[in-house]
Amino acid sequence: EETRTLGGHTDYVNACAYGPDGARVVSASRDSTLKLWDAERGHAIRTLEGHSGRVWACAYSPDGARILSASEDKTLKLWGAETGQEIRALKGHTGMVNACAYSPDGARAVSASDDETLKLWNAETGQEIRTLLGHTGKVSACAFSPDGSRVVSASWDRTLRLWEAETGDCTAILPLLGN
Numbered sequence: 001e002e003t004r005t006l007g008g009h010t011d012y013v014n015a016c017a018y019g020p021d022g023a024r025v026v027s028a029s030r031d032s033t034l035k036l037w038d039a040e041r042g043h044a045i046r047t048l049e050g051h052s053g054r055v056w057a058c059a060y061s062p063d064g065a066r067i068l069s070a071s072e073d074k075t076l077k078l079w080g081a082e083t084g085q086e087i088r089a090l091k092g093h094t095g096m097v098n099a100c101a102y103s104p105d106g107a108r109a110v111s112a113s114d115d116e117t118l119k120l121w122n123a124e125t126g127q128e129i130r131t132l133l134g135h136t137g138k139v140s141a142c143a144f145s146p147d148g149s150r151v152v153s154a155s156w157d158r159t160l161r162l163w164e165a166e167t168g169d170c171t172a173i174l175p176l177l178g179n
Helices: none
Strands: 013-018 024-029 033-038 043-049 055-060 066-071 075-080 086-091 097-102 108-113 118-122 128-132 139-144 150-155 159-164 170-175
Touching (some): 024 066, 033 055, 033 066, 066 108, 118 150
Parallel strands (some): 013 055, 055 097, 097 139
Antiparallel strands (some): 024 033, 055 066, 075 086, 097 108, 108 118, 139 150, 150 159
């Protein structure tokens, strides 16, 4: 089976994600751009430009219509997956944004930041729903549970935290080994 190397970024690639149909891939780079790729033919379709800092994370919406990106410029951006056009910037974090994820239904997004918080967003309007407070270190990763009811986060404070997405309540703190 043939494998392809998809080249085109001018700096390290930090993250990548498949679109839900498997035909497209998005990549996020330290060169402050994202690239949309044809996964079948192995070529770049377009470059998504608009962040003013390195892009640390990217995610496709479950329906494949949008792409979400997280950057050291303290913003997330929503992009049209077909056009590559920026739809809106999501602002509210006071530190670089390290990670982002969509809820399984695509209605919400979550982001993790150096500002020691997570934020839940309305994925359609870009409005902040709530801030999740409790970590005492940079928050480096986040994900929704398969049913969308909970969020998990990982932090430099050496813990994982479980949160209720509806209320923002922290329901568990899981210390990592060595704590």
